[in-house]
Amino acid sequence: MKHTLSVLVENTPGALSRITGLFSGRGFNIESLCVAATLDKTMSHLTLVTSGDEYIIEQIIKQLNRLVDVYKVVDVSEGEFVEREMALIKVKAEDETRAEVLRMCDIFRCKVVDVSPKTYTIEITGPENKLKAVLELLKPIGIKELARTGTIAMQREKKIK
Amino acid sequence: MTKMAGKQMVIEAFKKEGVDVVFGFPGGAIIDVYDTLEKDGTIKHVLVRHEQGAAHAADGYARATGKVGVCIATSGPGATNTVTGIATAYADSIPMVVITGQVPTGLIGNDAFQEVDIVGITRPCTKHNYLVKDVKDLPRILKEAFYIARSGRPGPVLIDLPKDVQNSVGEFDYPDKIRLRSYNPTVEPNNKQIERAFRLIERSKQPIIYAGGGVIIANAHKELRKLAESIYAPVTMTLMGLGGFPGTHEQSLGMLGMHGTYCANMAMANTDLIIAVGARFDDRVTGKIEAFAPNAKIIHIDIDPTSIQKNVKVDVPIVGDCRKALKKLIKAVEEEGRPPEIWKEHYIPWWDQIRAWAERHPLSYKDEPGVIKPQYVIEKLYELTKGKAIITTEVGQNQMWTAQFYKFDEPRTLLTSGGLGTMGYGFPAAIGAQMGCPDKIVVDVAGDGSIQMCIQEMATAMEQKLPVKIVILNNQFLGMVRQWQELFYDRVYAATEFSVTPDFVRLAEAYGAKGFSATKPEEVEDVLKKGLESEGVAIMEFAIAREEGVFPMVPAGKATTEMLLV
Ligand SMILES: Cc1ncc(C[n+]2csc(CCOP(=O)(O)OP(=O)(O)O)c2C)c(N)n1
Numbered sequence: 001m002k003h004t005l006s007v008l009v010e011n012t013p014g015a016l017s018r019i020t021g022l023f024s025g026r027g028f029n030i031e032s033l034c035v036a037a038t039l040d041k042t043m044s045h046l047t048l049v050t051s052g053d054e055y056i057i058e059q060i061i062k063q064l065n066r067l068v069d070v071y072k073v074v075d076v077s078e079g080e081f082v083e084r085e086m087a088l089i090k091v092k093a094e095d096e097t098r099a100e101v102l103r104m105c106d107i108f109r110c111k112v113v114d115v116s117p118k119t120y121t122i123e124i125t126g127p128e129n130k131l132k133a134v135l136e137l138l139k140p141i142g143i144k145e146l147a148r149t150g151t152i153a154m155q156r157e158k159k160i161k
Numbered sequence: 162m163t164k165m166a167g168k169q170m171v172i173e174a175f176k177k178e179g180v181d182v183v184f185g186f187p188g189g190a191i192i193d194v195y196d197t198l199e200k201d202g203t204i205k206h207v208l209v210r211h212e213q214g215a216a217h218a219a220d221g222y223a224r225a226t227g228k229v230g231v232c233i234a235t236s237g238p239g240a241t242n243t244v245t246g247i248a249t250a251y252a253d254s255i256p257m258v259v260i261t262g263q264v265p266t267g268l269i270g271n272d273a274f275q276e277v278d279i280v281g282i283t284r285p286c287t288k289h290n291y292l293v294k295d296v297k298d299l300p301r302i303l304k305e306a307f308y309i310a311r312s313g314r315p316g317p318v319l320i321d322l323p324k325d326v327q328n329s330v331g332e333f334d335y336p337d338k339i340r341l342r343s344y345n346p347t348v349e350p351n352n353k354q355i356e357r358a359f360r361l362i363e364r365s366k367q368p369i370i371y372a373g374g375g376v377i378i379a380n381a382h383k384e385l386r387k388l389a390e391s392i393y394a395p396v397t398m399t400l401m402g403l404g405g406f407p408g409t410h411e412q413s414l415g416m417l418g419m420h421g422t423y424c425a426n427m428a429m430a431n432t433d434l435i436i437a438v439g440a441r442f443d444d445r446v447t448g449k450i451e452a453f454a455p456n457a458k459i460i461h462i463d464i465d466p467t468s469i470q471k472n473v474k475v476d477v478p479i480v481g482d483c484r485k486a487l488k489k490l491i492k493a494v495e496e497e498g499r500p501p502e503i504w505k506e507h508y509i510p511w512w513d514q515i516r517a518w519a520e521r522h523p524l525s526y527k528d529e530p531g532v533i534k535p536q537y538v539i540e541k542l543y544e545l546t547k548g549k550a551i552i553t554t555e556v557g558q559n560q561m562w563t564a565q566f567y568k569f570d571e572p573r574t575l576l577t578s579g580g581l582g583t584m585g586y587g588f589p590a591a592i593g594a595q596m597g598c599p600d601k602i603v604v605d606v607a608g609d610g611s612i613q614m615c616i617q618e619m620a621t622a623m624e625q626k627l628p629v630k631i632v633i634l635n636n637q638f639l640g641m642v643r644q645w646q647e648l649f650y651d652r653v654y655a656a657t658e659f660s661v662t663p664d665f666v667r668l669a670e671a672y673g674a675k676g677f678s679a680t681k682p683e684e685v686e687d688v689l690k691k692g693l694e695s696e697g698v699a700i701m702e703f704a705i706a707r708e709e710g711v712f713p714m715v716p717a718g719k720a721t722t723e724m725l726l727v
Contacts, residue, residue: 010343013292018284025285055470062467068289068309071343 002031003057004083004153007046007064008038008071015069019046022067028052028060032085032150043071047152076153083153086125088113089135092142093120101141108134119144162334167296168197168327171260174303175204177335180231182207182222182596184215186242188235190262190275193327195233207596207625210617212239214589216246217615220255221590224576225551226597227380229256229310236262237275240321241282245583247317248286252580253401254378256315258306259287265325266294280321288316293323296331304339313346314465315378346464350481350489358436358460358477359493365434365458367511368394371417371446374401374579375439375463375483377572382406384487385438391494393505395515397425399440400564401579408568409548414515415524418446419715420561423522426713426721428515429454437461439483442472443580452720462486522713524565525727533682535559535634535705538689539566542604542632545689550602551576551594553587555611557641559634561711563606585614588631592618595627602630602693609635609662619672622698630692633665633702636709644710648725665702674698 009015016035023030031049038045050060057075064073076083093101101120105112108130114121124134128151135143165173171194175183182205187195198206209215212234219230230250234243240261250257264273269292280292289309291302299322306318362368376385382405389396389412396406397417406413417425429435435457440446447453450472461468461475462483469478479486498504526536539562542550552567553576554560560577569575576594578586591605605612612633622629636643639657646654669676675695679688685703692701713724 014280014284014290017281021284059467059471066465066467068341068344 001053001057002049002051002077003075004077004081004151005048005050005061005064006074006076006153007048009044009046010069010071011037011042011044012069015044016046018067018069019064022063023050026063028056034150034152047150049151074155076155080156081153082156083127083151084125085128085131085149085151086123087131087146087148088121088123089138089143090119090121090145091138092118092144094118097141101138104134104137110134162332164330165333166197166328166330167293167299167322168193170296170299170303170331170333171322172197172201172204173333174300174307174335175231178229178307180229181205183231183233184209184218184222184593185233186212186215186235186239188239188262188275190236190264190324191233191239191260192262193324194260194262194322207592207621209589209621211615212242213246213585214592214615214618214621216243216257216259217249217586217589218593218596218618219257219259220246220250221553221576221593222597223250223255223257223593224590225573225594227573228597229258229307230593231258231260233260234262235275236264236279237277240277240279244282244286245585247283247319249578249581249583249586250317251286251288253374253578254315255317256310257317258310259317259319261319261321262327263292263321263323266323267325269323279319283319286317287319290319290321292321293326296326296329299326299331300333300335301339304336305341308339309344313348347466347480348464348482348485350462350479350486352489354477354479355486355489355493358479358490359497361434361458361460361477362392362436362494363498366507367432368392368434368436369428369432370394370396370436370438371399371429371440372396372402372405372438373399373440374405376402376405379439379464379483380572381439381484381487382572384484384491386410388487388491388494391491391501391504392498393501393508394436395428395512397421397429399443399446399579400577402440403564403575404569404572407570409570414519416564418721419448419717420565420711420713421721422519422524422565423713423724423726424515424519426715426724427518430720430722431514432457435459437463438487439463441468444472447472448715448721449719452722522726526709527727529706531681532706533679533685533703535562535703535709536566537682538632538634538685538703538705539563539606541686541689542606543567545686545693546602546604550574550604551591551598553577553591553594553603553605555587555605555607556582556584557608557611557639558636558644558709558711559606559608559611559640561641562634565711584611588612588615588629589618591629592622592625592627595629596625604630604632606632606634608640609633609637609659610639613663616668619669619674619698623673626697628697630698631700632689632692633700634705635662635665635702636705636707637662638707641711643708647708647710648714649716665700669698669700672698674700676700676702678702678704680704
């Protein structure tokens with residue numbers, strides 16, 4: 001099972017490599033990892049997508065918590081959550097396909113951020129499965145380059161009646 | 162607040178932390194700290210002959226005294242030489258602070274002379290580590306290092322100190338107390354969990370206490386004994402737990418696991434309740450995990466949540482300090498439980514069964530005329546030291562025979578590399594232990610293989626006038642590996658037989674120490690007496706039965722009930 005962990009960690013040199021080292025050293029896997037600053041400059045926020053059965057996930061969370069630099073670990077996928085990933089896709093767009101690419105952008109609400117005679121570069125944001133769907137559809141047309149951010153996620157606030 | 166150079170801060174922090182001795186070896190990148198240490202003159206320095214020895218000595222000092230052990234090394238090769246010692250301490254949760262010199266900050270990353278990324282190298286084998294880039298951070302880092310090393314589940318912490326930082330001046334503001342927002346080990350056990358644990362104990366018909374090194378680290382041996390006696394439960398210990406409960410106590414079943422007693426392994430296999438205290442269900446203890454304690458409920462007390470539910474499923478996890486948890490359990494037993502006689506009565510059938518196992522296959526060995534049996538040497542050593550010595554061991558058969566035949570009654574009297582299994586550990590650890598406990602008899606029980614891994618520390622022991630004793634069980638084999646080859650590799654002794662071994666008596670003499678050797682059983686006692694009674698360092702060498710094995714033995718990957726017996 002896939003799990004999305006949200007990790008707050010001290011913004012110190014080496015903190016990130018402690019975390020990645022923990023995953024490689026203990027044979028856990030990282031499907032994606034996204035790190036950035038938070039409002040508090042002394043902390044970094046890290047979203048990590050991993051997979052494993054409940055025991056492995058329990059171990060991963062405990063092992064992360066054991067690191068001196070880790071402040072907080074939340075398994076956001078335990079409850080309701082929003083996740084987003086962004087990708088930049090440079091896709092072949094020549095005579096016959098130019099219109100088709102634009103149509104697809106429209107359907108999936110992607111943005112064209114760069115145009116050349118033979119390519120479009122499009123920006124897409126959404127949950128991972130949306131990115132997957134778009135990539136599947138664009139593949140036959142010809143993807144020349146792809147850059148993805150990895151997932152970021154947040155728990156949903158409880159809705160009050 | 163006073164201004165001072167980084168190198169002085171290190172020494173002042175040592176004083177504030179109550180460090181009375183450091184073990185180390187100098188070099189260009191740490192020469193400034195050494196200069197300050199020497200000129201200050203208040204902290205004893207033990208000059209080793211190899212940095213691995215410094216790390217093991219600091220570790221042995223920590224295990225024997227319960228204080229943080231400190232070692233110092235220079236950059237590059239000095240630092241890398243400490244790595245085995247750091248990993249050894251990490252595996253057994255030993256509090257240690259390691260200070261390494263580093264090339265000046267401006268040269269870091271340039272492949273400078275004797276530069277190595279020791280912080281990167283030791284990241285997976287330290288509890289935490291630091292590269293100090295600015296002297297203004299140094300007091301805080303020093304404070305944190307000692308605090309992290311000794312609190313929670315203890316472990317080694319490394320501080321890498323560039324040469325320019327050692328010489329820069331800053332404010333020395335050394336806090337008395339610190340709080341780290343991201344590091345808060347759970348010390349206080351949860352009362353609800355204690356209550357649940359007590360209910361399980363109450364319902365159990367065949368309980369067993371399984372005690373590990375955590376009992377010793379937490380100084381919880383008195384509480385463990387109290388709990389065991391008040392519910393009249395049998396107690397088995399891991400290698401690291403030996404001494405956490407008296408080995409001569411009628412409720413002790415001895416060690417469990419790969420080379421544990423028949424009785425302890427059978428009891429673990431048949432129990433309906435395991436009360437695990439500061440132990441981690443290591444593979445050497447559980448054997449084949451699917452067959453481990455099939456009918457048991459498990460209560461697991463440990464300060465490190467990652468140890469719980471890592472290898473086995475647990476019914477009542479209790480995260481916290483072992484001593485505090487045991488105290489609470491004792492209170493529950495006293496307030497709500499049955500009176501001691503009733504507990505005792507309750508377990509009569511269980512104890513009958515246990516006694517039957519103990520009688521069927523007690524620890525034993527076969528005597529052979531004219532040949533020295535290693536077990537006999539350990540028995541005699543136990544007798545002659547009245548069980549009061551601090552024993553360190555190397556790794557292999559020597560370690561297991563010691564664990565089986567020396568009855569450890571007190572905590573911190575067996576110092577052995579359990580988690581990492583580091584050959585070469587025992588002798589430098591004995592030096593550290595003797596520094597910390599000058600009035601104790603300290604003996605390293607060694608194999609002829611392991612002792613050669615840190616034999617250079619003979620010079621250190623002589624120089625410090627430490628009366629450390631070494632018992633070498635010489636089988637001219639890497640015995641434990643040979644035993645595996647005998648049993649599982651068609652008796653092909655690949656790379657385990659030594660054709661050259663030094664004359665250990667003359668080797669001792671070459672260092673200015675005493676050397677004695679025995680080749681016949683009737684000489685054993687005399688040699689031990691001479692060695693133990695001699696004033697300074699002494700080697701006692703015993704030519705033992707060459708192909709003697711350690712039994713019982715659970716072959717790796719087998720169920721713990723599938724023991725090979727004597
Ligand atoms: C540094 C290191 N290298 C290799 C091993 C693997 N090993 C485990 S026991 C053993 C044999 C030890 O031989 P010796 O010290 O003579 O002790 P004996 O088993 O004969 O008592 C070896 C090589 C180890 N534990 N540590």
